[in-house]
Amino acid sequence: MSENRNYGDSCSCSVIHEDIVNKAREIMPQEETLYDLAELFKVFGDTTRIKIICALFESEMCVCDIAALLCMNQSAISHQLRVLKQARLVKYRKDGKIVYYSLDDDHIKQIFDLGLIHIKE
Amino acid sequence: MSENRNYGDSCSCSVIHEDIVNKAREIMPQEETLYDLAELFKVFGDTTRIKIICALFESEMCVCDIAALLCMNQSAISHQLRVLKQARLVKYRKDGKIVYYSLDDDHIKQIFDLGLIHIKE
DNA sequence: TGAACATATGAATACATATTCATATGTAAT
DNA sequence: ATTACATATGAATATGTATTCATATGTTCA
DSSP states (O other): OOGGOOOOOTSSSSOOOOHHHHHHHHHHHHHOHHHHHHHHHHHSHHHHHHHHHHHHHHEEEHHHHHHHTTTTHHHHHHHHHHHHHHHSSSSEEEEEEEEEEEEOOOHHHHHHHHHHHHHHO | OGGOOOOOOOOOOSSOOHHHHHHHHOOOOOOOHHHHHHHHHHHSHHHHHHHHHHHHHHEEEEEEHHHHHHHHOHHHHHHHHHHHHTSSSSEEEEETTEEEEOOTTTHHHHHHHHHHHHOOO
């Protein structure tokens, strides 16, 4: 009966349904893609950043405005805007010393709204 | 000129565009909603959980299958399945000692795919 | 009943990260 | 030039969390 047992070092259990596992392996995207995807959702997965995103649905805002709105200090907002920028979720334009941030992707609202639908159920 | 200055204790800067801030404040969902939303995306924001979700697109799978597929130990998978379960992203059925997990929400694929579209740009 | 096994779970550890503080950078106005 | 101000950023801290280990729970089968 040991033919059905296929213990892996790290898995510490047997593969019960090898066909299922193989099929799943085939449809799995590249490691890098899955990593990037997790990184993207990680950016959405913070209350402060979600609030910033939500605020920017209304209109572009400067760092100070966002800090005032969220009652948080300017540095925290600036750090989070950097994260959002790196994830290409926001873009900015400078007008003198003021930096206006706005959303950089149409899908953001869709992702946000789908999330809302899920939690409202 | 100090009428335009409105320093808050925690904000450490002035509100530059009060009208914008007020409008944003109006459209902001409840604190709790935003918190729940962030919590939901946080669940998507982990490579292991994204892989589990992706695997379950193919079919339901037991804990062992998932552990084998991802080459991770059973305990790690079980812990993560609990997180997914608490977020109501997966459900399970028991068949003897085997527990089969499957996706519990149609929106998951949509959210996943929108994320993919974003990172592929 | 007891052995084998699939899964769950608590504790510990290691690592990631959000916020704050202090300060730097860059711009505008006097 | 100097002052005031908006923003950015590095370091430090505190908190959160993913994984592992050990073990418990619950099921099946002999």
